[in-house]
Amino acid sequence: MPTAPDAMPAVWFRGGQRMQAGQRTAASWEGWSGRATGSCWTWENDAFDIVAWKPPA
Numbered sequence: 001m002p003t004a005p006d007a008m009p010a011v012w013f014r015g016g017q018r019m020q021a022g023q024r025t026a027a028s029w030e031g032w033s034g035r036a037t038g039s040c041w042t043w044e045n046d047a048f049d050i051v052a053w054k055p056p057a
Contacts, residue, residue: 001026001041003055010054013040015047021056 003009005027011019029040029050036044043049 001029001039003053008056010056011040011050012052013047014043014045014049014051017047021054026053 003026005025007026008022008024009026010021011029013019026041031038032040032048035042035046035048040048040050043051
């Protein structure tokens with residue numbers, strides 16, 4: 001992940017969904033079942049790949 005694990009960035013997913021900053025830690029996007037790597041930070045060409053992020057203001 002390109003930010004500190006305890007940071008709470010805004011994220012944009014390949015599928016078009018967005019999560020506002022301050023909702024979840026960067027580390028919470030790790031460990032997802034159903035993904036080959038378990039990480040939304042790693043591109044797997046699906047809707048839950050994080051394609052952009054922005055640190056909280």
